[in-house]
Amino acid sequence: MNTxxxxxxFLASSALGSAGLWLLASGRAAEAPAAFGPAGLxxxxxxxxxxxxxxxxxxxxxxxxxEINTVPDRKNDYNRxxxxxxxxxxxxxxxxxxxxxxxxxxxxxxxxxxxxxxPAVARNTLWAVCERQANGRLIVQRDNQxxxxxxxxxxxxxxxxxxxxxxxxxxxxxAVAESLAEMRQTRFNARFGLFEGPSVLCDGIAGYPQPPxxxxxxxxxxxxxxxGDRVMCLSTNCVQFQAHRCAAWMAAELGRPKAExxxxxxxxxxxxxxxxxxxxxxxxxxxxxxxxxxxxxxGRLDESQEGMGLAYAILFGVADAAQTRRIxxxxxxxxxxxxxxxxxxxxxxxxxxxxxxxxxWPMASxxxxxAAARAGAIGLFEKELATVxxxxxxxxxxxxxxxxxxxxxxxxxxxxxxxxxSCIHQTWSATGYLRMVxxxxxxxxxxxxxxxxxPSLPRGWAGAQLTRLPYRLMTLDVRLRGxxxxxxxxxxxxxxxxxxxxxxxxxxxxxxVLDLKA
Numbered sequence: 322m323n324t325x326x327x328x329x330x331f332l333a334s335s336a337l338g339s340a341g342l343w344l345l346a347s348g349r350a351a352e353a354p355a356a357f358g359p360a361g362l363x364x365x366x367x368x369x370x371x372x373x374x375x376x377x378x379x380x381x382x383x384x385x386x387x388e389i390n391t392v393p394d395r396k397n398d399y400n401r402x403x404x405x406x407x408x409x410x411x412x413x414x415x416x417x418x419x420x421x422x423x424x425x426x427x428x429x430x431x432x433x434x435x436x437x438x439x440p441a442v443a444r445n446t447l448w449a450v451c452e453r454q455a456n457g458r459l460i461v462q463r464d465n466q467x468x469x470x471x472x473x474x475x476x477x478x479x480x481x482x483x484x485x486x487x488x489x490x491x492x493x494x495x496a497v498a499e500s501l502a503e504m505r506q507t508r509f510n511a512r513f514g515l516f517e518g519p520s521v522l523c524d525g526i527a528g529y530p531q532p533p534x535x536x537x538x539x540x541x542x543x544x545x546x547x548x549g550d551r552v553m554c555l556s557t558n559c560v561q562f563q564a565h566r567c568a569a570w571m572a573a574e575l576g577r578p579k580a581e582x583x584x585x586x587x588x589x590x591x592x593x594x595x596x597x598x599x600x601x602x603x604x605x606x607x608x609x610x611x612x613x614x615x616x617x618x619x620g621r622l623d624e625s626q627e628g629m630g631l632a633y634a635i636l637f638g639v640a641d642a643a644q645t646r647r648i649x650x651x652x653x654x655x656x657x658x659x660x661x662x663x664x665x666x667x668x669x670x671x672x673x674x675x676x677x678x679x680x681x682w683p684m685a686s687x688x689x690x691x692a693a694a695r696a697g698a699i700g701l702f703e704k705e706l707a708t709v710x711x712x713x714x715x716x717x718x719x720x721x722x723x724x725x726x727x728x729x730x731x732x733x734x735x736x737x738x739x740x741x742x743s744c745i746h747q748t749w750s751a752t753g754y755l756r757m758v759x760x761x762x763x764x765x766x767x768x769x770x771x772x773x774x775x776p777s778l779p780r781g782w783a784g785a786q787l788t789r790l791p792y793r794l795m796t797l798d799v800r801l802r803g804x805x806x807x808x809x810x811x812x813x814x815x816x817x818x819x820x821x822x823x824x825x826x827x828x829x830x831x832x833x834v835l836d837l838k839a
Contacts (some may be wrong), residue, residue: 322419322524322720322744356523359387359438359791364758367783378710378754381451381718385751386434390414391442397503399449402459404492406407412446413439413451416722417746419488424450424462425469425521428476429684433752434759436480438791441727442491443480447473451496459496460503465544467508468518468557471500474564478571478597482767485793485825494571501568501585510614513553514595516561517614520554521686522629527736528677530618530623530666535738541737551614555600555630563637565589574769606647608634612660626652628659632688635696649698656727657681658708659689669735671727676734681710681724687753694761694777703779706757713754720754722747763787763799771825772797778837780804794828805839 362745364379366372394410396461399422405412413435417427427450435443442834450473452462461470478491480486508517519528525541526534526549533548543549569575569585600608602624631648634640640648653663660679669675690705713720722744725732733741759765762785764775772792778801779787786800804810811821812834821835 328521330612348596359608359789359796361789362438362791363788363798365786365788367785368781371782371785374707374710374714374773375758377718378713379758379780380481380750380755381713383438383719384718385720385746386413386430386748386755387439389746390748390751391418391439394449398520399769401452401462401516402448403453404448404451405445407441407445410445410449411442412449413442413748416744416750418722418742418744421745422446422449424464424466428472428735429749430752432476432479433687433749434755435598435752437759437765438468440480440484444484447476447480447493454499455721458499459492461496462501466524467504467553468516469560471497471502471504471564472521472560473497474532474567475560477518478567479767481571481574482769483792490571491575494575494577496566497564497568497571498698501564502626505588510553513599513612513620514591515553515558515591515599515612517551518557519549519552520611520627520775521556521633522562522682523554523677523735525677527669527675527734528662529611531627531668532613534666539737548613548615551613552611554611555596555608555627556633558596558600559630559633559639561639562589562592562596562639563633565592566637575679580613588707593639596634601644602741606651608640608648609633626663628661628663628682628689629685632659632685632692635692637733638686641643645696647699649693649696652701654704655679655681657712657724657726658705660726661685673740674725674732674736676723676736678734680732680734680789681708681712681729682722683712683720683724683747683750684753686725687756690757691761693737694757695775696765697777699777699779699806702757702761702777706754706761709750709754709757713750719745720747720750721745722750763801770822772823774799774808774821774823774833774835775806776801776835776837777806778804780839789830792823793825795823796830797823797833798831799835801835803837805837807836807838810834810836 392414413421415423425787427446431443450462462472474497481490503615510517526543526546533546535546538546565585566589569582572582602609609622610627611623615622635645661682662678665679670676675682686705686709690702693701712724721731732741733743766773784802788798790797808821811818814832
């Protein structure tokens, strides 16, 4: 992340020094949050080596999310909607060095794991990044980073699918509709049929080549560099595509006029066509990173690989089946997995890696791993899952913000002439790992009618089990046996089922057993 002052964020490490970092690393924060995680939730593996690696990583990821970074809104700073519940309004902050929820962090952390594990806290967190307009209508908060805000739509729709919370959905639809209308009015480039704005992850100028990077500008913030506000990025447009689809699904669920939903569906389809037209590179079998929106390179595609953009293209269905297969075959991975942007820009190297360039952000790793699992690439999925777990375990169980792509050590990277900090206890790094476990390994896929399971169990893992997983008004023990992706048999409470699904209306405790074949 970058940290413009206008976002009201701070780097505790820069102010606290080594003593402050020790306090954070040891969990002895000034006000240690209480544990609010689900009682009895556990993860076990049949293979002892897998258990040693992932058992520890899972427990530390839960601690990061549910204890370290779930905090009270004691001063009522984030209840600008009046919708936060459970006074003083517990919410999920962005990390040990970041005191606020921040729009994309709140959305991604809720989507990754919090809506499932702590639905009331996730609900608060989503409302903590919204506000009311002068007319009283809800909207995702306005600030100087507009490009990442509509990912809130995906998080809100997912929250509804997980919880069935219809009152939340009704209010969320208002916020999504208002936000999409504002984005189309202010940030849509009709010539290209794309939305302008930097990439979802790269608010720092280290994430871009020259131009838009201007060496005469001392600021690290992308918008302070000429043309930074005019770029059109793969990840941002994939998120816009999905946000419009979510709006259409919300409208249908709420019984809104059909014409309303059709407008969102039509806009999403047009945006997908524009992404294919402007970003797909047939000769390289992949999508490019961004299109210059101004200056001498206006209209030119930068062909760098954006890890998050490729993940979203697959997860959201922007890439068709053939494109997905080709992306999986041509993607560049560093020794420690997918990186933010590949290759190194001219001013960076392995010795001086750019903060938003060739470094591993576990949040993006989680998205990429999920995309690989969904597309059937179990080997790619396993690599990301194992790498992130190993890096966290080697860091005393702490999930840092960023890691070196070759050594796996915490590394903040270089930007505007100085080396930055890799922030401690980064929430979306932990929930990125939980995403790999829940959505990748166990294949949890939430639908209106219930939970569908499409696991990806790597070869040699023997088996895995989640115990007391909370879902709506029930808890589930989910056991995987065998290996691979094909569900040969599914049992629910000892009775064979026609498909690997758990109905949403069940209550109490239930046992799910899945026999898998490669």
